[in-house]
Amino acid sequence: MNTTNFALRHIGPREEDQNQMLKTIGVDSLDQLIYETLPDDIKLKIPLDLDEPMSEYEYLTHIHELSKQNKTFKTYIGLGYHPTILPPVIQRNILENPGWYTAYTPYQAEIAQGRLEALLNFQTMVTDLTGMEIANASLLDESTAAAEAMSLLFAVRERDQKKNDVNKFFVSENILPQTLSLLQTRSTPIGIELVVGNEESFDFSSEYFGAILQYPGKNGQVTDIKSFIEKANNAQIKVAVAADILSLVKLEAPGKFGADVVVGTTQRFGIPMGYGGPHAAYFATKEAYKRDIPGRIIGVTKDVNGNRALRMALQTREQHIKRDKATSNICTAQVLLAVMAGMYAVYHGPKGLEFIANKVHNTASTVSNALSKLGFTQTNTSYFDTLSVKANASKIKVIAEKHQVNFFYPDVNTVTISINETTNLKDANQIVAIFAESAGKETIKINSVSEDNHISESLQRTSDFLTLDIFNSHHSETELMRYIKKLERKDLSLNHSMISLGSCTMKLNAAAEMLPLSSPNWGSIHPFVPIEQAQGYQTILKELEDQLTEITGFAATSLQPNSGAQGEYAGLMVIKAYHESRGDHHRNICLIPSSAHGTNPASAVMAGMKVVVTKSTEKGNIDVEDLREKAELHKDNLSCIMVTYPSTHGVYESAIKEITKIIHDNGGQVYMDGANMNAQVGLTNPGNIGADVCHLNLHKTFAIPHGGGGPGVGPICVAKQLVPFLPGNPIIKTGGDQAISAISAAPFGSALVCLISYAYIKMLGAEGVTQSTKIAILNANYIKHRLQGQFDTLYSGECGRAAHEMIVDCRPFKANGIEVTDIAKRLMDYGFHAPTVSFPVAGTLMIEPTESESKAEMDRFCDAMISIKKEIDMASKDDENNVLKNAPHTLEMLTSSEWLMPYTRETAAFPLEYVKENKFWPSVRRVDDAFGDRNLICTCAPIEEYMDA
Template sequence: MKTDAFALRHIGPRENDLQIMLKTIGAATLDQLISETIPGDIRLKTSLDLDPAMTEYEYSKHISELGNKNKVFQTYIGLGYNQAIVPAVIQRNVFENPGWYTAYTPYQAEIAQGRLEAILNFQTMVIELTGMEIANASLLDEGTAAAEAMALLFDVRSRDQKKDNINKFFVSEEILPQTLSVLQTRSAPIGVELVIGNHETFDFSTEFFGAILQYPGKYGQVYDYADFIAKAKSNEIKVAVAADILSLAMLKPPGEMGAAVVLGTTQRFGIPLGYGGPHAAYFATKDEYKRSMPGRIIGVTVDTDGNRALRMALQTREQHIKRDKATSNICTAQVLLSVMAGMYAVYHGPKGLKYIANKIHALTATLSNELEKLGLQQINTAFFDTIVVKADAKKIKSIAEQNEVNFYYIDENTVSISLNETTSIADVNKIVGVFASANNTQAGTIEVLTETNHFPSNLKRTTPFLQHEVFNKHHSETDLMRYIKKLERKDLSLNHSMISLGSCTMKLNAAAEMLPLSNANWNNIHPFAPLDQVQGYQKMLSKLEHQLNVITGFAGTTLQPNSGAQGEYAGLMVIRAYHQSRGDYHRNIALIPSSAHGTNPASAAMAGMRVIVTKTLENGNIDVEDLREKAIEHKDDLSCLMVTYPSTHGVFESAIKEITQIIHENGGQVYMDGANMNAQVGLTNPATIGADVCHLNLHKTFAIPHGGGGPGVGPICVAEHLVPFLPTNPIVATGGDNAITAISAAPWGSALVCLISYGYISMLGAEGLKSSTEYAILNANYIKEKLNGHYDTLYSGEMGRAAHEMILECRPFKQKGIEVTDIAKRLMDYGFHAPTVSFPVAGTLMIEPTESENLEELDRFCDAMISIRKEIEASTIEDKNNILKNSPHTLGMLTADVWNFPYTREQAAFPLDYIAENKFWPTVRRADDAYGDRNLVCSCAPIEAYMEE
C-alpha cells in the first residue's frame, strides 16, 4: 500500500472498515453496491484519462514551481482591483483557519453566532461608509453587484413606470469596463435596455427607470453627483453608485447625495488580489427596498430567553420561495472574504481607515505634482488614488516592465496609475523614475508627501463612521486574535464534527490544497496583468479546464462563474446564444421538474426564459410521460430542460437517457445541475447521460471550502457545439469565437481558489476520484441502513439504494408534536450540525455524509439520530416542555440555579457518552425568526445605545 497516497488522507473509512460497512449494507463488494446504485447503461467503460496522482509532497513542489512562473510586479492597474495588505493576524486566524473556512452557511443560527457577528460587523461597516440604511452580507464581485442593483431598480419601478413599460437604464461611460460587460449580459434577457453615455449631458427623460454611476470614475476622476441624483429623483429615476469603499473614508458618501443603491468591492480591505477573486462585494440600499434586495441579510433578534441572538433575516426573499418570480438567483455569498474585510475594519478602526486613505491620496497627489514637474500633463482635475498622464504609452510600458511595474494603458498616449495601500514613497520615486527615463530627464528624489486635497471641499466627508465599540477596541494583535477566537468558538465547523448537509457536500478541504493560497506568487496578482506575467496561472487554469472536461466528458469549460447560481445562469445564457445563432430567437421555454433546486427557476427567469414545471412521481422520479407531453406541446419554443442528476431526491433515475433524448428530439438542449456531481465522478458523467452543458460546484465536489457561505465557484462544461459561446471579458479575452459577454467581473472568476480544485484532482488522480465517489455512495448507504427501522428513507433507487445522499421522513413525528426543526436543534446538543432541513421536501432531513467521514464518525451521527428518535417516541403532542422543544441547551441553562425542566441536566447536555469528550455549546437558545423580521435590525447598535445601557 502506498501510505503517502493522498486518497488515504482524503477518504475517511479505513480498509478494515469496508467489510463491516458492506455487511451492514448487505453487499458483498463495493462494486456490487455501485452496480445496484447506478444504472448500467450510463456507467463509464474506461478510467478517466488524467495524469498519475501526486503525493502531497509532490504536489507542494509542483505548485511552488508553477507559482514561480508568475511574475509579481508592483501593480498600479486599478480598475476596481488594488494590491492590499492582509494583516497577518487575519491571514493566520481567519484565512488559514479551518474553524472559519470549513463552516457552512449560517442556516442553523444557534451554532453560527460567531460568524453571524463577524458578518454583522461587515454590514455595519458598509452601511456607515456608504451612508445607506441597509446592507446585505456580501455579494460575488462588483460587476455582478451592479447587475443586481439594475435588477432591483427595475423591480421597484413605480406603478406608472411598470404600466408604461419604462425599461431604459442609463450607464455612465465612467463605469468599469468589466462591470459594463456584466450589465450587458444581464440586461437583455429581462427586457432592460442599456443606454451608455456621459452623465454630464444626460437628458433625464422619462423613458428611464434607473441609472448607474462610478465614484470615482473608472480612471480616477472624482465627480460631484449630487445634482445628477437630485435631477434624476425629480424624474422618478433611481440612481445606483458603484463606489470605491476606501475612498469613502475621505469622500462624501453616495447615500448623502441621495443614491438609491451603493455597491462595490471590499477587496482592498485586506483581501488578496488572487488574479481576480474571491473578493466580497458589498451592496447597500434604502430600507424600503429590502424585500427586493439580493442575497442574505444578517439581522438581530432574541432567543427563547429574550437574549440577543443573530440570524439570517427575511428568508422569504430566497429563491426557494419565489422561484421564477425571484429578482435574483444569488445563492452563495463571499462570507469568508466579508469576514476578512469586516475584521480589517475592526482592526484598523475609523482612525486607521482614514490614515490609510489619506496616505494613499497624499502619495497620489505627490506623484501628480512630480510628474507635472517633468512637463507631463496629468488630466484628472479631482482624484482620490488614480491619475491619468499623457505620455508615450509604448515607451512607458517598455521601461515600466523592465522595472517590474504595471500601469494601465488607456491608449497610445494615455497612462492610468492607481496607487494603493502597499505603495511607499520609494515606490513613487520609482514610478517618477520610469517617466523621467522615458522623457530622457532626471527626476529629483521625493522625501515628503504633498498634503493638498485634490477634490472639491464640498465632496469631503464630514460625517463620522464606525463609531460602534467593536471598531474602536481591538487594535492590538492580542486583542484582535482573542476577538477572532472568541467568535470562532461560537461556530460549529468541520474541524469539530461531520456536517452532513444533503446537496451541499461538506467534505475535507485538505491543508495541502489550501496552503498555496497564502503564497504571494498566487495571491498577489492583478486579474488584468499581462499574460506573459501569469504563465503559472495560465498553465494551472488551462490544466484544470482540461481535467474538468475529462471528468464531465465535455469539450470545453469556462471557470468564470464565481458561484453555483452564476454557473446555472451562464449555462442557460450559452444555450440561449446557441439557439439565437441558429435564428431560433423564439426558443424560450425551460422545462424544470418540480423537485428542482430553487435557483433553477430563478436562473431561467433571469435568462429570459419561461418556466414550465414538470411533475414528479410518487417515488420522487421525474414523470417521464408528463415531461414528454410538455416537450411535444412546446417543441417549437423549447429551449432546454434543467435537470439535477442524480436527482435532488438522491436517486440515479434509470430513465435519464430517455429524458434527455425526448428534449433533443423536440429541439431543446439539456442543462444538468452539477450540485450532485459527487455521486458521478469517475463512474458516469453528464455527457454520457446526454446533457449538453453542466455547471459544477467546485465548493462542493471539488473541495473548495464553503467558508461560512462562500466563496463558491461554478464553472460550466459544455459539449462541442456550445464551446463557441463560452463567456469573454472586455479586457482579457476569454471564451469562444462567438462568446457571450461577461458573466462575472474577472476573466477567470475566483481564480485563486481554483488552485484548491486543481490540487484535489491532481493529488487524487483517476483512481482516487473514482474511489471518492464510491465511498461517498458507501457512506450514504451505510447511514441509510443503520437508521433503517428508526427513520424511513423517502426515496430509493430501483434496487433499494441511495446515491450519495438520502431524505429521511420526519413528517409523521408531528403526531408527537415534533417538527423537523426540533430535530435539527436537538442535534446541536449532540455536537452535530443538522442535515439539510425541509429541502427538497418540507418536513424532511436530507443527509449527505461525503467520502471524507470515517466509520467512527458515521456511527456517532447514527447513534445521535437513534437517540433522538427515542426522545421523539417519549414525547406527546400536549407536552411543549420537552427535551426536543427546548433544544438547543446552552451552558447558561445547565449552570443556572433554577432547572424547571422534566428531564435532567445530563439528559439535556450529555445524552450519549461520546459527547463529554468534545462538547460543543450553542451560545444562544433557539432564535426567534418572526421577532427578528418584525423588528429588522441589520447593523451593530450605535455606541450610544451601549452607553445608555
C-alpha cells in the same frame, strides 16, 4: 500503509471499516453496491484519463515551482483591483483557520453566532461608509453587484405609475469596463435597454427608470455625483453608485447625496487580488427596498429567553421557497472574504482607515506633482488614488515592464496609475523615474509625501463613520486575536464534527490544498496583467479546465462563473446564444422538474426564459410521460431542460437517457445542474448521459471550502456545439469566438481558489476521484441501513439503494408534536449540525455524509439520530415541555441555579457518552425569526436601539 497516498488521507473509512459497512448493507463488495446503485447504461466503459496522482509533498513542491512563473510586478492597474496588506493576525486566524473556512452557510443560527456577528460588523461597515440604511452580507464581485442594483431598480420601478413601463437605464461612460460588460449580459434577457453616455450631458429624460455612476470613475476622475443625483431625484430617476470603498473614507457617502443603491467591492480591505478573486462585494440600499435587496441580510432578533441573537433575516426570499419569484440568488455571497474585510475595519478602526486613505491620496498627489514638473499633463482635476497622464502609452509600457511595473493603458496617449495601500516612497520615485526615462529627462527625487487635497470641496467627506465600540476596541493584535477566537468558538464547523448536509457536500478541505492560497506569488497577481506575467496561473487554469472537461465528458470548460448560481445562469445564457445563432430567437421555454433545486427557476427567469414545471412520480423521479407531453407541446419554443443528476431526491434515475433524448428530439438543449456531480465522477458523466452543458460546484465536488457561505466557484462545461459561446471579458481574451458578454468581473472568476480544486484532482488522480465517488455512495447507504427501522427513507433506486445522499421522513413525528426543526435543534446538543432541513421535501432531512467521514464519525451521528428517535417516542403532542422542543440547551441554561425541566440536566447536555468528550455548546437558545423580521435591525446597533424595538 502507503503514507504518500493522498486518497488514504482524503477518504474516511479504512479498508477494514469498508468491509464492515458492506456487510451491514448486505453486499459482498463495493463493486456490487455500485452495480446495484447506478443504471448500467450510463456507466463509463473506460477510466478517466488524468495524470498519475501526486503525494502532498510532491504537489506542494510542484505548486511552488509553478508559482515562480507568475511575475509579481509592482502593479498600479486599478480598475477595481488593488494590492493590499492583509494583517497577519487575520491571515493566520481566519484565512488559514478551518474553524472559519470549513463552516457552512448560517442556516442553523444557534451554532453560527460568531460568523453572524462578523457579518453584522461587515454590514455596519458598509452602511457607515456608503451612508445607506441597509446592506446585505456580501455579493460576488463589484460588477455582479452593479447588475443586481440595475435589476433592483428595474423591479421597484413598477411601484411608480409614471415609470412602470419605462425600460431605459443610463450607464456612465466612466463605469469599469468589466461592469459594463456584465450590465450588457444581465439587461437584455429581462428587457432593459442600456444607454451609455456622458453623465455631464445626460438629459434626465422621463424615458429612464435608473442610472449608474462610478465613484471615482474608471480613469480616476471624481465627478460631481452630488448634482447628478439631485437632478435625477427631481426627474424620478433612481441612481445606483459603484463606489471604491477605501475612497469613501475621504469622499462623502453617496447616501448623503440621495443615492438609491451603492455597490462595490471590499477587496481593498486586506484581501489579496488572487488573479481576480474571491472578493466580497457589497450592496447597500434604502430600507424601503429591504424586501428587494439581493442575497442575504443578517439581522438581530432574540432567543426564547429574550437574549439578543442573530440570524439571516427575511429568509422567505430564499430560492427554495420563492423559486421563480426570487429576488436574486441567495447563494451569491462571499462570507469568508466578507468576514476578513469586516475584521480589517475592526482592526484598523476609523482612524486607521483614515491614515491608510490619506497615505494613498497623498502619495497620488505627490506623484502627480512630480510628473507635472517633468512636463507631463495629469488630466484628473479631482481624484482619490488614480492619475490619468497624457503620454506615449506604448513607450511607457516597454520601460515600465523593464522595471517590473504595471500601469494601465486606456488608449495610445493615456497612462493611468492607481496608487494603493502598499505604495511607499521608493515606489513613488520608481514611477516618476519611469516617466522621466521615457522623456529622456533627469528624474525628480521625491523626499517626502505632500499633504495636498485633490478632492473637490463639495465631495469631501464630513460625516462620521465606524463610531461604534466594535470598531474602536480591537486595535492591538492580542485584542483582535482574542475577539476572532471568541467568535470562532460560537460556530460549529468541520473541525468539530461531521456536517451531513444533503446537496451541499461538506467534504474535507485538505491543508495541502489550502496552503498555496497564502503565497504572495498567487495572491498578488492582478486579473488584468498581461498573460505572460501570469504563466503559473495560465498553466493551472488550463489544466484544471482540461481535467474538468475530461471528468464531465464534454468539449470545453469556462472557469469564469464565480458561484454555482452564476454557473447556472452562464449555462443558460450559452444555450440562449446557441439558439439565437441558429435564428431560433423564439426558443425561450425552460422545462424544470418540480424536484429541482430552487435556484434553477430563479436562474431561468434571470436568463429571460419562461419556466414550465414538470411533474414527479410518487417515487420522486421525473414523470417521463408528463415531460414528453410538455416537450412536444412546446417543441417549437423549447429552449432547454434543467435537470439534476442524481436527482435532488438522491436517486440515479434509470430513465435519464430517455429524458435527454426527448429534449433533443424536440429541439431543446439539456442543462444538467452539477450539484450532485460528486456522485458521478469516475462512474458516469453528463456527456455520457446526454447533457449539453453542466455547471460544477467546485466548493462541493472539488473541495473548495464553503467558508461559512462562500467562496464558491461554478464553472460550466459544454458540448462541442456550445463551445463558441463560452463567456468573454472586455480586457483579457477568454471564451469562444462568439463569446457571450461577461458573467463575472474577472476573466477567470475566482482564480485563486481554483488552486484548491486543481490540487484535489492532481493528488487523487483518476483512481482516487473515482474511489471518492464510490465511498460517498457507500457512506450514504451505510447510514441509510443504520437508521432503518427508526427513520424511513423516502426515495431509493430500483434495487433499494441511495445515491450519495438520502431523504429521511420526519413528518410522521408530528403525531408526537415533533417537527423536523426540533430534530435539527436537538442535534446541536449532540454536537452535530443538522442535515439539510425540509429540502426538497418539507418535513424531511436530507443526509449526505461525503467520502471524507470515517465509520466512527458516522456511527456517532447514527447513534445521535437513534437516541433522538427514542426521545421522539417519549414526546407527547399535549406537552411541549420536552427535550426536543427546548433544544438547543446552552451552558447558561445548564449552569443556572434553577432547573424546572421534567428531564435531567445530563439528559439535556450529555445525552450520549461520547458527547462528554467533545462538547459543543450553542451560544444562544432557539432564535425567534418572526420577531427579527418584524423589528428588522441589520447593523451593530447600540443595545438601547435593540431594546426599544
